[in-house]
Amino acid sequence: MSKILDICKISFTFGQPNLTIMKTRFLFPYWCRFLGYALFLIHIPVLLLRKVLGFDVPGQDISDGIFSSHHLFFMTTTLLMAIGLFLAAFSKEKIEDEQISQLRLDSLQWAIYVNYVLLVVSLILSNDTQHILFLNLLVPLVFFIIRFQWKLYQNNRMLRKDENLR
Amino acid sequence: MKNNIRIERAIKDITQADLAGLIGVSRQTINTIESNRYVPSTVLALKIARVFGKPVEEIFMLDETD
Numbered sequence: 001m002s003k004i005l006d007i008c009k010i011s012f013t014f015g016q017p018n019l020t021i022m023k024t025r026f027l028f029p030y031w032c033r034f035l036g037y038a039l040f041l042i043h044i045p046v047l048l049l050r051k052v053l054g055f056d057v058p059g060q061d062i063s064d065g066i067f068s069s070h071h072l073f074f075m076t077t078t079l080l081m082a083i084g085l086f087l088a089a090f091s092k093e094k095i096e097d098e099q100i101s102q103l104r105l106d107s108l109q110w111a112i113y114v115n116y117v118l119l120v121v122s123l124i125l126s127n128d129t130q131h132i133l134f135l136n137l138l139v140p141l142v143f144f145i146i147r148f149q150w151k152l153y154q155n156n157r158m159l160r161k162d163e164n165l166r
Numbered sequence: 167m168k169n170n171i172r173i174e175r176a177i178k179d180i181t182q183a184d185l186a187g188l189i190g191v192s193r194q195t196i197n198t199i200e201s202n203r204y205v206p207s208t209v210l211a212l213k214i215a216r217v218f219g220k221p222v223e224e225i226f227m228l229d230e231t232d
Contacts, residue, residue: 095192099204155194162182162197 028091036087043080050077078137085141093152103151111144169226171200174218189213 050073093100118139122132175185182196191210198204199214206214215222 093192097191097195098207098210099191099195099198102204152194155198158201159182159194159197162201 026090027096028087030092030094032087032091036084036089036091039080039084040088041084043077043084046073046080047077050074078134082137082141085138085145089141089145089148104148107144107148107151110147111140114143115140167205167226167232168202168229169199171196171214171225174220174225178218185214185217188217 053073115136119132119136122135126132171185175182180188182200183193186193186196189210195204195206195210199206199210211222211226215225218225
């Protein structure tokens with residue numbers, strides 16, 4: 001019996017030598033943050049180009065299928081933005097420990113709250129579903145990134161203050 | 167929960183950065199624990215206690231609100 005238990009133990013712990021690895025399984029490497037910010041920055045000139053070229057005129061060129069220039073431009077900017085924000089939000093910190101994971105979870109909770117409140121309010125006040133959807137794509141990640149980075153900044157500031165005291 | 171990591175560090179004469187390096191967390195984490203802004207997991211508490219060579223109860227104590 002104990003042999004079976006041992007085998008179970010081995011097979012369950014195989015490839016997971018410690019907890020920290022398990023906890024950070026779903027995060028991108030540290031450098032992905034900069035790639036994420038870069039993609040987000042690139043999306044702004046492309047978005048401006050889209051506005052300048054006038055692909056956003058309502059009623060024009062819409063419903064021409066997946067390969068219409070309107071839709072292609074829309075997909076490019078949206079994908080650049082979404083992937084950029086995603087990478088920036090979910091990449092590892094330099095030193096990834098349990099306090100950081102806690103902070104990340106707290107920030108995620110706040111982001112979901114804010115997103116839900118905004119979603120409900122915008123659903124009540126407007127019926128522009130396309131923009132509501134777009135807002136819904138943007139708000140959770142942007143709010144998460146800002147809140148998480150703000151908390152990290154606060155921690156760093158307190159650490160510096162503490163070190164200066166001594 | 168209260169703790170006396172700051173005192174134990176002074177006795178052992180190590181900085182927050184030294185302690186952080188010894189148990190493999192960031193300096194910020196040690197700082198947040200010392201200033202009671204973060205309650206460490208049992209694993210982390212045991213690691214800190216091991217560095218100071220004392221039982222966990224001598225480093226972390228419950229306070230009235232717990």
